[in-house]
Amino acid sequence: MNIEMTEIPMKSRKDLLTKAVFGSRIAEDEVDDLHTYFVETEQWRKVLAGEVDIIFGAKGAGKSALYSLLVAQKERLRLGRRTLFLAAENPRGTPAFRDLTNEPPMSEDKFRGLWKLYFLSILANYLRHHLTQTRQTNQDANEVFELLTSNGLLAPNVNLITRLRAALEYLRRHLPTIEGSVHDPNSGVNFSAKITLAEPTGEQRSVGFKSVDSLLEQLNTAFRQEAITCWLALDRLDVAFSDSPELEATALRALFRAYLDMIPLSQVKIKIFLRDDIWRRITGPGFREASRRPPGFE
Secondary structure, three states: OOOOOOOHHHHHHHHHHHHOOOOOOOOOHHHHOOOOOOOHHHHHHHOOOOOOOOEEEEEOHHHHHHHHHHHHHHHHHHHHHHEEEEEOOOOOOOOOOHHHHHOOOHHHHHHHHHHHHHHHHHHHHHHHHHHHOOOOOOOOHHHHHHHHHOOOOOOOOOOOHHHHHHHHHHHHHHHOOOOEEEEEEEOOEEEEEOOOOOOOOOOHHHHHOOHHHHHHHHHHHHHOOOOOOEEEEEEEEHHHHOOOOHHHHHHHHHHHHHHHHOOOOEEEEEEEEEEEEHHHHHHOOOOOOHHHOOOOOO
């Protein structure tokens, strides 16, 4: 039954407006209900179709709402087109990268390597779980699993913060001596860093060294053989690095460079939700990569 507002007494109108709920001002707090009143836009259609990788917008423009809707659609994506949605940052609670304010990597290049090792660990962890559940084997994937496990980068059943910490400890332990053996004085054990950031020499390859880029390519091959595409999504980056503007600039420049490096991977896509004022702040003089705006920008 339709009722005209003019038929409702003034006092009742005030009561209705007072009790009206228009949703939370924070999209992450209403993930379960957002889809019931969200009006689909052209931008959302592009994001859902996989046509957009980097979503820019001012604070409050709705980036987190789009992210939350993608989270809500993850089963539809997985079952409909075998596209897996993996969060690379915690959508709620403590950001995985928050602790790096006190212990940042040494340089932008090392941070670039950290992003890649971290992404590699997340991807490998999922694929190992998938192959175990489906009782399948994949030689390309198994080689990556073995190398990551032997270097402490693929612990099972850990959260994103622990996974990131393992990647950071690997870099700190083996850099700048990542190209050789490292002696741990506490345990008396020699460790051999088998994963390098740069392409290993012929001699290093002969004894099992591999670059993080080659491992990402090998895992991409394994995902292609399983007909699975992965979306690694990052939101709340403004919160993760809010305590250190210098670290924020270094981290996000390194992230964008890692993103560009990984564009050729057919089965792995990085999805970044970022405030446009932060983008303008980090893309100052000397950041030539900013001119390489790929098609996946909105």
